[in-house]
Amino acid sequence: MKSIVLENGKAVLKELPIPKLQEGDVLVKMKACGLCGTDIEKMCGQYTASQPILGHEPAGIIAESTVDWLKPGDRVFAHHHVPCYECYYCKKGSPTMCPYYRKTNLDPGGFSEYFRVPAWNVKRGGILKLPVNVSFDEGAFIEPLATVIRAQRRVRIDEGDTIFIVGAGPMGLLHAMMAKVNKAGFIITSDISDFRVEFAYKIGVDYSLNSKKVDVVEEVRKLTDGRGADVSIIAAGSPSAILTGLKAVRRGGRVLLFGVPYKGTILNYDISDLLNNEISIISSNAAVEEDTREALNLLALKKIDVTKLITHRFPLTEFENAVRVAKEGNSIKVIIYD
Structure with missing residues (x-):
């Protein structure tokens, strides 16, 4: 079978x-898998949080199963990381910090004609059947949408809140969509790409700013009667993005650290501002099964139309072109299919 694997920091198409399955495993034929910014960061050696396995947003068809409730032909989503739900961290409400969480993964990864979902994941809810009204492309959004759902639950979005999102890529725009579901009021985004700045309007963002052309912090404050945003969501990992989010939030506001910072990220920021302005910083990392179930439910009920974010689709054999397009910035979501 064809598979994209990481070798010496480079994505390689291999046979x-x-x-082979062990008891409790299932084999999935990949039909769609989202290309995530973290996949690109892994190729560049910049990702700090996980194993160097590519492809974690897959949907497909059960090809072989060793469990009774999953049959060949079933349409499914597969989650790559699943916690134990029994350890100290899980019981204390930090399941993504579970020592088993990042030890689990898909074999050999989601960018493969076929991949194995280990029994650990299957047993703990890491496989969801897709309803007939949820396409494989939509299924490829379950994992990223789940991370957004968990993050917004952690930071708390109140009805009518003004939300400022740093980064108008696929994750930033998923945050904008989810913020609307959570009844946010005014939504502002910023990005360095003209394409993404303009694209944000297509999914209903109220105001979109190019941080290369305007003083974003000043503009956010103008748009909020001088206060700043109630919630800043930092959906990019650069130091400048983090600083922009911190400076654009109102006194007493909340900042969500969502984009994964690059290795060695250091901020030049006066920490006294946090205390003097009573700014809360909340980080959120990944998602668990309650979040994937909620994501699937939102997709099935058509509360969010994630297909609006798909700008490019590439077959597995054109993975290199897919990465090139994603890096250029004139895209939102790139889907790999087989």
Whole structure:
């Protein structure tokens, strides 16, 4: 089978044997898998939070199963990381900090003709059946949408809140969509790409700013009667993005650290501002099964139309072109299919 694997920091298309199943495992034929910014960061050696396995947003069809409730032909989403739900961290409400969470993964990754979902994941809810009204492309958004759902639950979005989102890529725009579901009021985004700045309006953002052309912090304050945003969502990992989000939030506001910072990220920021302005910083990392179930439910009920974010689709054999397009910035969501 064809598979994209990471070798010496480079994504390589290889022929690999189809994974063999052990008791409790299932084999999935990939039909769609989202290309995530973290995949690109792994290729560039910049990602700090996980194993160097590519492809974690897959949807497909059960090809082989060792469990009774999953049959060949079932349409499914597969979650790559699943916690134990029994350890100290899980019981204390930090399941993504579970020591088993990042030890789990898909074999050999979601960018493969076939991949194995281990029994650990299957047993703990890491496989969801897709309803007939949820396409494979939509299924490829379950994992990223789940991370957004969990993050917004952690930061808390109140009805009518003004939300400022730094980064208008696929994750930033998913945050904008989810903020609307959570009854946010005015939504502002910023980005360095003209394409993404303009694209944000297509999914209903109220105001979109190019941080290369305007003073974003000043503009956010103008748009909020001088206060600043109630919530800043930092959906990019650069130091400048983090500083922009911190400076654009109102006194007493909340800042969500969502984009993964690059290795060695250091901020030149006066920490006394946090205390003097009573700014709360909340980080959120990944998602668990309650979040994937909620994401699937929103998709099935058509509360969010994630297909609006898909700008490019590439077959597995054109993965290199897909990465090039994603890096250029004139895209939103790139989907890999087989």
